[in-house]
Every structure is written in structure tokens, then in C-alpha cells.
Amino acid sequence: MPNDVALDRADRSDRRLAEIGAGVALTELLSGFIVELRAAGLPVSLTENLDAMAAVQHIPLEDREAFKYALAATLVKNAAHWRVFETVFEVYFSLRGREFALTDDQMAQLPDLDELMGELAEQRDGERGAGGTGEQLTPEELAEMLYKALAQGNEAMLKALARQAVRRYAGMEPGRPVGGTYYLYRTLRNLDLDGVLDRLMQQARDSVAQPLTSLEERLERDEYEARIDQLRKEIEAEIRRRLVADRGVEAMARTLRKPLPEDVDFMHASREEMASLRKAIYPLTRKLAVRLARKRRHGRKGPLDFRSTMRHSLSTGGVPVEPQFRYPRPSKPEIFVVADISGSVAAFARFTLHLVYAISHQFSKVRSFVFIDGIDEVTRMFEGIEDIGEAVHRVNTEADVIWVDGHSDYGHAFEAFWQRWGKEVGPKTTVLLLGDARNNYHASQSWVLKEMQHRARHVYWLNPEPRSYWDTGDSIIGEYTTFCDGVFECRNLRQLEGFVDNLV
Amino acid sequence: MSDTASGDQAYRFESVPGVRESLRKVDYLADEGIAGVVYLADRLGKPVLIEGPAGTGKTQLAKSVAEMAGARLIRLQCYEGLDESKALYEWNYKKQLLRIQAERNDGTTWEELEDDIFSEEFLLTRPLLEAIRADEPVVLLIDEVDRVEVETEALLLEILSDYQVSIPELGTVQATQVPLVFLTSNNTRELSEALKRRCLFLHVDYPDLEREREIVLAKVPGVTESLADQVARIVRSIRQLELKKPPSVSESIDWARTLLLLGVDQVDAATATGTANILLKYQSDITKAVKEFEQDTSLGGDAAGAAAGAGAAKPWQRNA
Numbered sequence: 001m002p003n004d005v006a007l008d009r010a011d012r013s014d015r016r017l018a019e020i021g022a023g024v025a026l027t028e029l030l031s032g033f034i035v036e037l038r039a040a041g042l043p044v045s046l047t048e049n050l051d052a053m054a055a056v057q058h059i060p061l062e063d064r065e066a067f068k069y070a071l072a073a074t075l076v077k078n079a080a081h082w083r084v085f086e087t088v089f090e091v092y093f094s095l096r097g098r099e100f101a102l103t104d105d106q107m108a109q110l111p112d113l114d115e116l117m118g119e120l121a122e123q124r125d126g127e128r129g130a131g132g133t134g135e136q137l138t139p140e141e142l143a144e145m146l147y148k149a150l151a152q153g154n155e156a157m158l159k160a161l162a163r164q165a166v167r168r169y170a171g172m173e174p175g176r177p178v179g180g181t182y183y184l185y186r187t188l189r190n191l192d193l194d195g196v197l198d199r200l201m202q203q204a205r206d207s208v209a210q211p212l213t214s215l216e217e218r219l220e221r222d223e224y225e226a227r228i229d230q231l232r233k234e235i236e237a238e239i240r241r242r243l244v245a246d247r248g249v250e251a252m253a254r255t256l257r258k259p260l261p262e263d264v265d266f267m268h269a270s271r272e273e274m275a276s277l278r279k280a281i282y283p284l285t286r287k288l289a290v291r292l293a294r295k296r297r298h299g300r301k302g303p304l305d306f307r308s309t310m311r312h313s314l315s316t317g318g319v320p321v322e323p324q325f326r327y328p329r330p331s332k333p334e335i336f337v338v339a340d341i342s343g344s345v346a347a348f349a350r351f352t353l354h355l356v357y358a359i360s361h362q363f364s365k366v367r368s369f370v371f372i373d374g375i376d377e378v379t380r381m382f383e384g385i386e387d388i389g390e391a392v393h394r395v396n397t398e399a400d401v402i403w404v405d406g407h408s409d410y411g412h413a414f415e416a417f418w419q420r421w422g423k424e425v426g427p428k429t430t431v432l433l434l435g436d437a438r439n440n441y442h443a444s445q446s447w448v449l450k451e452m453q454h455r456a457r458h459v460y461w462l463n464p465e466p467r468s469y470w471d472t473g474d475s476i477i478g479e480y481t482t483f484c485d486g487v488f489e490c491r492n493l494r495q496l497e498g499f500v501d502n503l504v
Numbered sequence: 505m506s507d508t509a510s511g512d513q514a515y516r517f518e519s520v521p522g523v524r525e526s527l528r529k530v531d532y533l534a535d536e537g538i539a540g541v542v543y544l545a546d547r548l549g550k551p552v553l554i555e556g557p558a559g560t561g562k563t564q565l566a567k568s569v570a571e572m573a574g575a576r577l578i579r580l581q582c583y584e585g586l587d588e589s590k591a592l593y594e595w596n597y598k599k600q601l602l603r604i605q606a607e608r609n610d611g612t613t614w615e616e617l618e619d620d621i622f623s624e625e626f627l628l629t630r631p632l633l634e635a636i637r638a639d640e641p642v643v644l645l646i647d648e649v650d651r652v653e654v655e656t657e658a659l660l661l662e663i664l665s666d667y668q669v670s671i672p673e674l675g676t677v678q679a680t681q682v683p684l685v686f687l688t689s690n691n692t693r694e695l696s697e698a699l700k701r702r703c704l705f706l707h708v709d710y711p712d713l714e715r716e717r718e719i720v721l722a723k724v725p726g727v728t729e730s731l732a733d734q735v736a737r738i739v740r741s742i743r744q745l746e747l748k749k750p751p752s753v754s755e756s757i758d759w760a761r762t763l764l765l766l767g768v769d770q771v772d773a774a775t776a777t778g779t780a781n782i783l784l785k786y787q788s789d790i791t792k793a794v795k796e797f798e799q800d801t802s803l804g805g806d807a808a809g810a811a812a813g814a815g816a817a818k819p820w821q822r823n824a
Contacts, residue, residue, distance in 0.1 A: 065536050077553075077705045078700075
């Protein structure tokens with residue numbers, strides 16, 4: 001089987017590594033590891049590097065977990081970076097497990113587990129009286145065993161089954177240029193975990209006399225979901241191990257490299273990344289608020305107050321010894337957010353709304369409008385609501401933003417905006433336009449922006465597309481740029497943060 | 505840096521499992537990561553920066569380590585506006601004045617007097633200085649370090665990296681022994697790189713199901729195993745909702761105590777919603793959780809699953 005070739009190679013590289021003296025190998029390994037961490041964007045300084053080297057000397061190397069935590073404590077100084085660290089760690093030390101850990105459970109216990117599986121399979125065969133050996137489990141039997149393992153929460157079994165499933169379903173071939181996600185998808189598709197969950201729940205319901213209360217049901221489900229999640233992680237790890245064996249550590253580290261949360265592209269974030277982004281946005285707003293407050297406090301000196309200086313000079317015989325200054329009046333800008341929430345940029349708009357509202361108490365007034373081809377004001381949906389997530393949900397479901405066909409039409413939306421709310425744009429207003437300016441070849445109506453720029457304090461445009469895509473296809477950002485005070489690429493939290501920072 | 509630590513003094517802890525075991529004896533259930541970092545802090549002689557959501561036992565860790573090592577806990581509570589005279593040392597002006605007055609008639613020269621009034625006798629030690637001057641073993645806890653301004657953080661740097669304090673009039677005060685130092689942070693702002701670099705980093709998150717159950721069992725006397733299990737499971741379920749402030753460990757402990765006092769040994773939806781205000785601290789969160797549970801009751805069966813599914817994406821579908 002082609003998969004076994006990969007595993008063979010893994011074995012060989014293991015042996016080769018084991019032959020190298022542990023000390024030298026370790027130092028080299030660690031420097032490679034740190035180079036990869038830096039390449040993934042983690043700021044690892046020289047001192048931290050040295051600390052890591054010192055730390056691993058105090059840790060028994062055969063303890064893989066302790067080794068991992070020792071490295072994490074010295075190298076990762078931000079909880080949000082943990083995931084990136086973990087991925088790199090798994091790649092770097094997945095094959096080296098045996099070198100560090102003779103008792104690495106996954107490797108050493110494997111034969112036992114195979115036996116265990118064989119036994120279980122035979123049991124089943126016995127029960128059914130059907131043919132077939134442990135080696136050639138039918139897919140049904142595999143599914144059955146998986147179900148049993150999940151029902152019992154048997155971790156060792158889950159590990160073995162994950163291996164088996166990958167070997168059987170992923171269809172991995174050495175040198176095949178597809179990513180791990182593809183294999184993961186193939187494996188999971190064959191396992192039908194949704195079906196398994198339903199079965200588990202059914203079984204849980206049947207196993208007790210009286211019907212489960214909803215709370216119990218919910219708890220049962222949580223438990224099984226946690227176990228299935230565990231299984232999924234095992235499968236991922238197994239695929240990663242095989243890929244590393246096939247392609248080598250450095251290549252895999254490069255392909256599996258995950259961006260830090262602040263570098264995740266809004267437009268292409270996976271659901272999991274979205275969740276972590278949402279978490280990251282709250283500290284971000286707090287940070288901005290603190291910075292704002294400090295700016296206000298520190299900038300205590302306004303321009304010279306001539307009148308007051310003269311008044312004070314009376315006590316020194318008309319000599320202005322003590323210059324008096326005006327109190328600064330920090331400008332509290334009004335902000336109008338006009339966001340495109342059509343499918344193509346919805347994720348981005350949502351984040352920006354989150355951010356703007358979270359810092360809204362810093363501004364005297366924040367009003368928000370959303371549009372696709374029609375436009376609607378949604379300010380009220382945020383009022384008196386503590387849960388921003390819910391407000392954003394309401395915006396997406398309740399706002400009246402469709403005029404004709406529900407395809408972005410910037411021109412019409414801007415025109416409608418100007419007719420209905422144009423008068424309220426004043427010299428204190430900063431207008432933030434969010435969108436990719438992909439107008440589906442409608443008229444641009446850029447005169448609205450021209451008027452707007454004339455009347456408002458600033459008009460800024462945030463575009464979630466990479467700069468190189470601008471003005472390609474139906475994007476007419478260039479036309480609007482003429483009438484904006486600034487157009488910024490805003491693809492990730494880092495850029496968004498930079499923008500807001502400048503704004504205030 | 506590590507020289508000052510290892511020096512000639514013996515290590516406090518034998519091994520990672522050892523640390524874990526001793527922490528368990530003082531009723532702190534550490535996981536592998538926590539025990540590992542405490543152990544490394546001792547071995548490398550570096551401070552530990554503990555970060556994580558409120559109520560997950562960050563401060564308690566420092567207290568427990570102090571108890572376990574039989575050391576005195578010196579605590580510096582940080583707040584906005586903390587300065588040198590509150591954190592490091594201060595000259596005892598009144599005493600200095602008295603001395604000057606007393607010696608005015610003795611005919612001592614100014615230099616002698618100056619030397620005299622800037623001696624250790626007139627120094628009021630504050631927590632940081634006290635920690636490094638102590639003769640007995642101490643654990644220094646710098647609590648909620650994210651509350652001080654960025655500028656004030658710099659006060660800590662010298663003591664964290666070299667375990668010394670420079671006093672212009674006196675010279676440098678070296679540590680008599682390297683104390684174990686813990687800093688806690690709720691992550692309300694990004695700490696400076698300089699500070700982070702000097703510390704080992706430990707992120708304490710909500711515990712997993714097993715550990716939470718054990719913590720409840722250990723911390724709430726008289727609780728039955730089944731109640732602890734239910735508490736842990738329900739809390740886990742609530743944490744999966746998107747809340748402003750998910751319930752922390754201290755809140756699960758409080759909740760378990762409450763249930764115990766109410767004489768509940770089987771938690772049902774009604775009890776859970778009735779006591780949700782112990783677990784959750786925001787009205788919007790409580791409403792959400794109650795709604796979530798009630799939805800289950802009214803619709804039952806598969807709808808419960810749908811509600812759970814809506815609350816959190818099914819984990820194995822995320823990337824598929």
C-alpha cells in the first residue's frame with residue numbers, strides 16, 4: 001500500500017535521527033524550530049531563544065508534554081499565538097517522537113492497539129457468525145467499532161481507529177500535491193460523524209427508562225461532541241504525521257503554517273478563525289480605548305490663552321511671567337459608517353461594525369448604515385443592546401437593504417443615502433465607507449462622494465481586497481478614490497487596528 | 505540571568521510531578537502545564553507571568569505555591585497611579601527631619617549628617633524591596649500588572665531580571681535570595697515586550713471537564729461526586745455559548761456551594777435557570793443562558809440539538 005511506504009520512510013528517518021547524538025540534534029532541532037516560529041510570525045527574541053535552550057535542560061526529554069510546555073513558556077508570550085505554536089510543534093516533533101520518547105504512547109502502543117482491534121473485530125465476527133479477519137474490516141464494522149469507542153469514550157481505541165480510518169479512506173499517496181485538508185475531508189466524509197452523533201444520542205435516549213430531560217440531553221450531546229472533536233483531532237494528527245513523513249519537516253511546516261489571529265484575512269477566514277477573531281477584537285477595542293484616554297489626559301496643553309496671560313500678568317506688574325494656556329478641546333468626531341453587507345464582504349463589514357461600536361463611547365455620535373443595492377440605517381439596532389453579536393445578527397436579518405435584485409449597487413446606495421441623510425453630514429462628521437467597490441457594472445454616482453467630501457470632515461474608504469485586485473473586473477475603487485481623503489487596504493485586524501489608531 | 509538563580513542555592517522542587525503532587529496537597533489542582541511552568545520558574549530563576557480570564561485561579565496559584573513552599577507571600581496589588589514610593593521604597597522624611605533637628609546642636613558636619621540620614625535606617629521598604637531583602641523564603645505576587653501604566657512597568661524591570669533595586673543615595677540592593685515571582689494579568693492591555701521577555705509565560709484557561717470536577721470536589725466540602733459532575737458538565741455547556749463573561753472556576757465553585765445549600769442533588773433545567781445569576785454576572789448573559797435552556801424544555805428532543813448546534817458550530821464541521 002502506498003501509505004505504508006510513507007510510514008516506512010518515517011521509520012527510517014526516525015532511526016537516522018536516533019543515531020545522531022542527542023545533544024547536537026537537540027540544539028539544531030530547536031534552532032530550526034525557532035526559525036520556523038519566526039517565519040510564522042511569532043516574535044521570538046534572542047533571550048527567549050536562550051531561555052528555551054536552558055529550559056529544556058531541566059526537563060526530562062522523554063516527557064513530550066513537559067517538553068512542549070517548557071518551550072511554550074519560554075517562547076510564546078501571547079495566548080493568541082498558542083495555536084500557531086502548537087501546529088509548528090506538532091510538525092517539528094511528530095516524527096521525532098521516538099527519539100525523545102521511547103514510550104511515546106502513540107508509537108509504542110500501536111501494535112497492541114492493532115491486536116485490540118483485531119480482537120474486537122473477531123468478537124463481532126463471532127457474534128454474527130460471518131467471515132472476515134481483523135485485517136479486513138468492512139467499512140460497516142469499522143463504523144461499528146468507531147461508534148462503540150465513542151460511546152465508551154475509549155481514548156486508546158479512538159486513536160487506533162483514527163489511524164485506521166486515515167489509512168483506509170484518506171487515499172494518501174506519497175508525493176501527491178494536495179493539502180492535508182483534502183485528506184481530512186475525504187476521511188471525515190466516509191466516517192459520517194453526524195450520523196454517528198445521532199445514533200449516540202438515540203442510544204442515550206433508549207438506555208434510560210424515562211425520557212431524558214432536555215438538559216440531560218444537551219449535556220449528553222456536549223459530551224459526545226467533545227469526544228468526536230477528540231477523534232477529529234486524532235485524525236488530523238495522523239494525517240499530519242503521514243504528510244511529514246512523506247514530504248519532510250521543513251516543507252510541511254511551510255504548508256501548514258497558520259497566520260496569527262491579527263494576520264488572518266477577513267475574507268478568507270475559516271469558521272474557527274472567525275471565532276478567534278471575534279475574541280481578539282475585544283482586547284483590541286480596550287487597548288484602543290486606553291490609548292485614547294491617555295492621549296486625552298496627556299495632551300493637557302492647548303494653545304496660548306493670551307487674555308488669561310495678560311490678566312495674570314497684573315500681579316507681576318504687567319510682565320507676562322506665567323503664560324496661560326487654553327484647555328485643549330479634544331475633538332469628538334461624529335462617525336458615519338456606511339458598510340456594504342453583500343455576501344462578498346459581509347465578514348469584513350461585520351468586524352468593522354463590531355469594532356466601531358465597541359469604541360463608540362469615545363465618539364459623540366456614531367451612526368451606521370448598511371447597503372447592498374438599497375440602503376438602511378441600523379443605528380437603532382445597536383442602541384441599548386449589550387451583545388454586539390446579536391445586534392450584528394439583527395442587522396443582517398432585519399435591515400432593508402435590497403432594492404432590486406440584491407447585488408451590490410454602490411451608485412444607487414450612495415444616491416439614496418445622500419437623498420435621505422445627506423443633510424445630516426456636517427463639518428464634524430467623518431464618513432467611513434466599507435466595501436470592495438465591486439459595482440456589478442452599475443453607474444458609480446461618484447458625485448455623491450464629491451459632495452460628501454465637500455461637506456464632511458473626512459471621507460475614508462476601507463477596502464478588504466488586496467491592493468493588487470483593485471480596479472480589476474467590476475471594481476471601481478479608483479473612481480471613488482478621487483473623492484476620498486484616504487483609501488486603505490484593510491484585510492486583517494492589524495491593518496484595521498492601524499487605521500482606527502490613526503483615526504482617533 | 506540563570507546564574508543568579510542557580511547560584512549556590514538548592515532548587516526548591518524536585519520534578520514536575522512532584523510540584524503537581526505538592527500543589528494538590530494544598531488543594532490546588534494544577535494541570536501539567538501549570539506545574540511545569542512553576543517548576544521551570546524555580547530552575548531558571550525567572551518570574552512567571554500568568555495570564556487568563558478572571559477567576560481561573562491565577563492569584564490562587566501564587567498563594568498556593570507560597571503555602572506549598574512554606575514561604576511568606578508578599579503581595580503588590582497594582583493599580584493605575586502606582587509609583588515608586590508605593591512599590592519599591594520611600595525615605596522616611598519625618599524621621600529624617602527629627603534626626604536633623606536632634607543633631608543640629610552636636611556640631612556634626614553636613615556630610616556626616618547627609619550620610620547618616622540616607623542610611624538604611626530611614627528607608628521604608630515597600631513590597632518589591634521587601635521581597636528581595638527578606639531572609640526567609642518569600643513568594644512575591646505582583647497582582648494585576650496590566651493595571652499600571654506602561655511607564656510604571658519599567659519600575660519592575662530591574663527587579664525582575666536581576667533581582668536588585670538601585671537606590672541613588674544608597675547604591676544597589678542585591679537580593680539575599682532569589683524569590684519566586686508571579687505576575688498576574690487579565691490582559692486588559694498588551695504588556696510591554698521588555699516585561700514579557702523577562703518572564704516565563706503561562707496562560708491559565710478554563711479547566712477541562714475532569715479538572716473542573718476535581719476542583720469542585722476539592723474546594724466544596726460535602727459535595728457529592730454526581731453533583732460535581734453535573735456542575736462541571738453544565739458549566740462546560742454554558743461556556744460554549746457566546747457570552748460576555750463565561751462562568752469561571754470560582755463561579756462554578758460558588759454555584760456548587762449554592763446547590764449544596766439548597767439541598768439539590770439533581771440539577772434540572774428549572775434549578776439551573778433559577779440559580780443562573782450565580783454563574784453569570786451580566787443580565788444579557790443570564791437572559792441568553794435562560795433562553796437557551798428554556799428553548800430546550802419547550803421544544804425538547806431534536807430541537808435541543810438544533811439549539812446546541814446554533815450556539816456553537818459542531819466542532820468537526822469547522823474545516824470540512
